[in-house]
Amino acid sequence: MAEKSGADILVECLVDLGVEVVFGYPGGAVLPIYDALYNHPTIKHVLVRHEQGATHMAEGYARSTGRPGVVLVTSGPGATNAVTGITDALMDSIPMVVITGQVPTQLIGTDAFQEADTVGITRHCSKHNYLVKTPGKLAEVVHEAFHIATTGRPGPVVVDIPKNVQIATAPYRKPELKVHPSYRPQTKADAAAIDSAVEMLAAAERPILYTGGGVINSGPRGSALLRELAALTGAPVTSTLMGLGAFPASSDQWLGMLGMHGTYEANWAMNQADLILCIGARFDDRVTGRLDAFAPNARKIHIDIDRSSINKTVDVDLPIVADVASALDDMIALWKQRGHRASALGEWWARIEGWRAVRSLDYAEDGKDIMPQRAIADLYKACAASGKDVIITTEVGQHQMWAAQHFGFEAPNKWLTSGGLGTMGYGFPAAIGAQMGNPDSLTVCIAGDASIQMNIQEMGTATQYRLPVKILILNNEYMGMVRQWQELTYESRYSNSYSDSLPDFVKLGEAYGWAGIRIERPDELEAGLREMIDTPGPVIVDCRVAKLSNCFPMIPSGASHTDMLLDPKQIAGVMSDEAKALV
Amino acid sequence: MHIQEELSQRHVLSLTVSNEAGILARIAGLFTARGYNIDSLTVADITADHAISRITIVTSGPPKVVDQIIAQLERLVPVHKVTDLTEAGPFVERELALVKVAGVGEDRIEALRLADVFRAKVVDTTIESFIFEITGTTEKIDNFVGLMRQIGLIEVGRTGVVGLMRGKEAV
Ligand SMILES: Cc1ncc(C[n+]2csc(CCOP(=O)(O)OP(=O)(O)O)c2C)c(N)n1
Ligand SMILES: [Mg+2]
Numbered sequence: 001m002a003e004k005s006g007a008d009i010l011v012e013c014l015v016d017l018g019v020e021v022v023f024g025y026p027g028g029a030v031l032p033i034y035d036a037l038y039n040h041p042t043i044k045h046v047l048v049r050h051e052q053g054a055t056h057m058a059e060g061y062a063r064s065t066g067r068p069g070v071v072l073v074t075s076g077p078g079a080t081n082a083v084t085g086i087t088d089a090l091m092d093s094i095p096m097v098v099i100t101g102q103v104p105t106q107l108i109g110t111d112a113f114q115e116a117d118t119v120g121i122t123r124h125c126s127k128h129n130y131l132v133k134t135p136g137k138l139a140e141v142v143h144e145a146f147h148i149a150t151t152g153r154p155g156p157v158v159v160d161i162p163k164n165v166q167i168a169t170a171p172y173r174k175p176e177l178k179v180h181p182s183y184r185p186q187t188k189a190d191a192a193a194i195d196s197a198v199e200m201l202a203a204a205e206r207p208i209l210y211t212g213g214g215v216i217n218s219g220p221r222g223s224a225l226l227r228e229l230a231a232l233t234g235a236p237v238t239s240t241l242m243g244l245g246a247f248p249a250s251s252d253q254w255l256g257m258l259g260m261h262g263t264y265e266a267n268w269a270m271n272q273a274d275l276i277l278c279i280g281a282r283f284d285d286r287v288t289g290r291l292d293a294f295a296p297n298a299r300k301i302h303i304d305i306d307r308s309s310i311n312k313t314v315d316v317d318l319p320i321v322a323d324v325a326s327a328l329d330d331m332i333a334l335w336k337q338r339g340h341r342a343s344a345l346g347e348w349w350a351r352i353e354g355w356r357a358v359r360s361l362d363y364a365e366d367g368k369d370i371m372p373q374r375a376i377a378d379l380y381k382a383c384a385a386s387g388k389d390v391i392i393t394t395e396v397g398q399h400q401m402w403a404a405q406h407f408g409f410e411a412p413n414k415w416l417t418s419g420g421l422g423t424m425g426y427g428f429p430a431a432i433g434a435q436m437g438n439p440d441s442l443t444v445c446i447a448g449d450a451s452i453q454m455n456i457q458e459m460g461t462a463t464q465y466r467l468p469v470k471i472l473i474l475n476n477e478y479m480g481m482v483r484q485w486q487e488l489t490y491e492s493r494y495s496n497s498y499s500d501s502l503p504d505f506v507k508l509g510e511a512y513g514w515a516g517i518r519i520e521r522p523d524e525l526e527a528g529l530r531e532m533i534d535t536p537g538p539v540i541v542d543c544r545v546a547k548l549s550n551c552f553p554m555i556p557s558g559a560s561h562t563d564m565l566l567d568p569k570q571i572a573g574v575m576s577d578e579a580k581a582l583v
Numbered sequence: 584m585h586i587q588e589e590l591s592q593r594h595v596l597s598l599t600v601s602n603e604a605g606i607l608a609r610i611a612g613l614f615t616a617r618g619y620n621i622d623s624l625t626v627a628d629i630t631a632d633h634a635i636s637r638i639t640i641v642t643s644g645p646p647k648v649v650d651q652i653i654a655q656l657e658r659l660v661p662v663h664k665v666t667d668l669t670e671a672g673p674f675v676e677r678e679l680a681l682v683k684v685a686g687v688g689e690d691r692i693e694a695l696r697l698a699d700v701f702r703a704k705v706v707d708t709t710i711e712s713f714i715f716e717i718t719g720t721t722e723k724i725d726n727f728v729g730l731m732r733q734i735g736l737i738e739v740g741r742t743g744v745v746g747l748m749r750g751k752e753a754v
Pocket of ligand 1: 395396397398399400422423424425447448449450451452474476478479480481482
């Protein structure tokens with residue numbers, strides 16, 4: 001059999017696995033792999049400016065295409081720079097394979113130049129990881145790594161390859177997929193559980209579908225089946241931050257996002273429901289608020305592919321370990337077979353309409369300042385009017401929540417945000433990755449003035465690969481979300497949350513060969529956003545918004561769904577230590 | 584503000600895992616990362632081809648936490664099976680200890696007498712000391728060590744618990 005070097009085996013595997021794009025950054029310990037990629041006919045390498053950027057690009061690529069994102073970085077600092085993105089992908093269940101170079105095997109453990117214990121460091125922030133000590137094992141490991149990253153609950157897998165293993169040769173033949181015998185994600189639901197779920201749903205008087213990122217991870221069928229189940233049952237639908245787009249925001253049954261910055265109607269409906277069907281969500285603390293007051297009268301069904309997500313924080317009445325699409329398929333089939341019809345939910349919907357009438361997302365405008373919510377709403381209109389396929393990414397902060405509240409998502413895989421880890425610096429690289437995977441889409445990163453600076457160096461990457469991403473900065477000259485908490489919790493002592501010495505973003509754009517636009521007054525907003533969309537190539541928009549706006553509704557930490565704050569007047573000023581201690 | 588602690592119960596978990604580099608670190612790290620307790624942990628390979636190891640972990644926590652621990656362990660790729668022996672039915676657990684005791688005269692005789700009661704074996708002796716080997720439950724060993732402390736305990740080495748289900752089935 002022909003022998004190949006480890007580097008060639010790796011690249012061959014990537015080709016066999018259908019990898020088209022690798023986001024990476026070279027260094028001593030991956031030079032053999034970079035040589036194998038030199039002028040490669042099918043694999044495109046995107047050279048980033050910082051390895052963290054590569055990981056978020058891979059996440060953006062993965063979330064928007066449904067295919068795994070691939071990262072290639074060198075040993076030591078290359079690998080440690082990737083750790084934030086790996087952790088982010090773990091928290092948000094994003095399929096990603098990270099290939100890291102390592103010092104040669106004989107130097108491992110000697111504190112060699114650019115040595116870091118990559119498998120040690122990433123052991124608890126990856127779904128699985130490997131140190132490959134011989135080229136003969138490499139193909140098997142790489143195939144298994146992609147399998148593990150993309151099946152079950154998706155997540156990041158790290159493959160650490162010492163430099164001598166990249167150079168040494170071994171016989172190579174395309175491997176059979178040999179997966180750990182212990183790795184068997186459960187995708188098919190227990191039939192008895194499906195039966196109970198269908199009967200509970202049919203009997204419910206006040207049902208609600210509480211959906212999450214698992215619906216999107218389950219693929220387009222997950223979203224299609226969710227829509228079908230909602231139509232069959234007539235139940236209201238809410239979603240976590242990660243699940244937006246799985247159910248269309250234009251539907252009458254849509255209540256908006258739930259949780260800390262969710263709508264009044266979504267949170268009240270959760271609180272008053274008699275049945276919660278949780279589909280691919282995980283009762284995160286941002287969603288539940290105070291646990292002992294969470295949905296006190298509801299029976300709970302939880303569909304999740306990860307058994308450890310079930311009964312982790314909230315005890316449920318009926319656990320269903322399964323892939324969302326598979327479980328919904330079974331439920332719908334049984335629902336139809338039993339001849340169930342949407343129950344009379346008139347009274348339930350009447351109560352929901354009452355909560356809706358509160359119009360919790362409304363905001364006051366003074367005509368002088370651009371309200372950030374208005375900027376998002378106008379962006380939504382301008383995007384819809386463009387007729388393009390639109391992908392929205394966000395950074396982390398108030399702007400992220402306003403985007404979730406005021407941009408209407410109609411389809412899955414169009415909304416990319418860092419939910420679990422809340423990583424500032426995620427949104428812009430994610431937009432680049434999404435644009436790579438969707439060259440014809442209009443990709444907009446909604447950013448804050450502080451977050452955008454965390455990976456702003458990637459402007460060079462967008463320029464280099466001619467990626468027409470748009471950055472819309474809602475510039476309030478503050479780390480707005482931090483400032484809001486300080487206003488609520490620490491009597492407005494704004495310790496280190498003012499964005500001092502901001503760069504001139506328009507000039508910065510120009511320096512990188514981008515177009516730069518500044519929007520300062522409400523009457524410039526519409527035209528400015530249209531200009532952003534119509535300008536070919538990458539565009540950065542510095543949109544000056546009201547500086548001290550707060551994001552409402554808000555459930556303060558430690559409060560229950562029914563203790564929602566709707567506007568600034570309700571802010572008490574001082575909080576108890578117990579409440580302060582919660583994040 | 585003060586931090587409250589929950590009541591916890593002792594559980595013996597028996598895991599079969601692929602015998603590969605890093606598996607122990609993966610498991611031990613999971614416990615620290617998620618704030619679970621490890622009272623004891625033993626590991627050794629148990630198949631002829633050395634492919635599978637059994638890890639026995641004694642942990643403690645409220646029922647819900649123990650359930651989470653099991654779910655989290657099962658999620659690790661190289662973990663084949665996790666059995667909570669404490670919940671699964673009658674089981675046998677044993678621990679081995681080496682107990683060094685020094686003393687002369689009456690103390691020496693008393694040590695031997697107690698060792699006899701506990702069916703501990705003498706595995707080393709000098710004019711002034713013994714090393715006893717004792718197996719049994721953690722509680723039995725605790726008791727033995729407690730008594731020896733009053734006589735002249737020098738030091739103790741313990742293996743930690745191993746356990747198996749009673750009856751002819753494998754877990
Ligand atoms: C890497 C990282 N560091 C710190 C934080 C804490 N944090 C959350 S939001 C925020 C402020 C974000 O400010 P900006 O990007 O201007 O957004 P705004 O809230 O003003 O819309 C900070 C510092 C974080 N989420 N991520
Ligand atoms: Mg800001």
